[in-house]
Amino acid sequence: MTIPENLKHFKSELPENVTLVAVSKTKPNEDIMEAYNAGHRIFGENKVQEMTDKYEALPKDIEWHMIGHVQSNKIKYMVPFVSLIHGVDRMKLLKEINKQGEKHDRVINCLLQIKIAEEDSKFGMTDKKAEEILKSDTLSGFKFVNIKGVMGMATFTDDEAQIKKEFSFLKTTFDKLKTYHSANSNLEIISMGMSGDYQLAVACGSNMVRIGSSIFGERD
Ligand SMILES: *Cc1c(COP(=O)(O)O)cnc(C)c1O
Secondary structure (H helix, E strand, C coil): CCHHHHHHHHHHHCCCCCCEEEEECCCCCHHHHHHCCCCEEEEECCCHHHHHHHHHHCCCCCCCEEECCEEEEEEEHHHCCEEEEEECCCHHHHHHHHHHHHHCCCCCEEEEEECCCCCCCCCCCHHHHHHHHHCCHHHHHHEEEEEEEEECCCCCCCCCHHHHHHHHHHHHHHHHCCCEEEECCCEEEEECCCCHHHHHHHHCCCEEEEECCHCCCCCC
């Protein structure tokens, strides 16, 4: 199947309220342009340098999502153009995002990454920590940060019951955190689900899926 065919498949299969992030990490600009020419505009990358290079080379109406783990010293490179940072897993990052956002006079949309997997390899904060951040006065001082939702990655396993448990936990956490409205947090997005588990994620309440290999083919 070609990239446009794969996209068409996802667009017809996913419910209307679910946003598709086409994960183009490691893939060349030509592949992204195939998706772009088929009408797709939202792409996800996991490395700041690679995303910045692609941003510079490609059409400016692309919405770039940073889906990877972020180091605070790299934030300055993406703040001028990034449309959503999925992997915000600590207060220190929010502080730097706010600082860089102010420099560029841009409010930066962020998701709080919640650790839902049992594996130690996955990043994220606890639901308690997220709650603490949303309630804190420090956050209300960050005028250039806008918290739009949560993100999570399930354990890499064939055990569907385990994955379902983790996704359901993220949905419950989202529902709880959503009650904390403020000037710079308004939770609407649950980013969960990848090529292998997006159907389960959508069934558990995801409204943003991050699909790479099922659109662009396996990565090396
Ligand atoms: C690579 C990646 C994806 C996409 O993975 P596929 O299995 O190729 O769909 C989704 N989310 C994150 C955070 C990733 O790093």
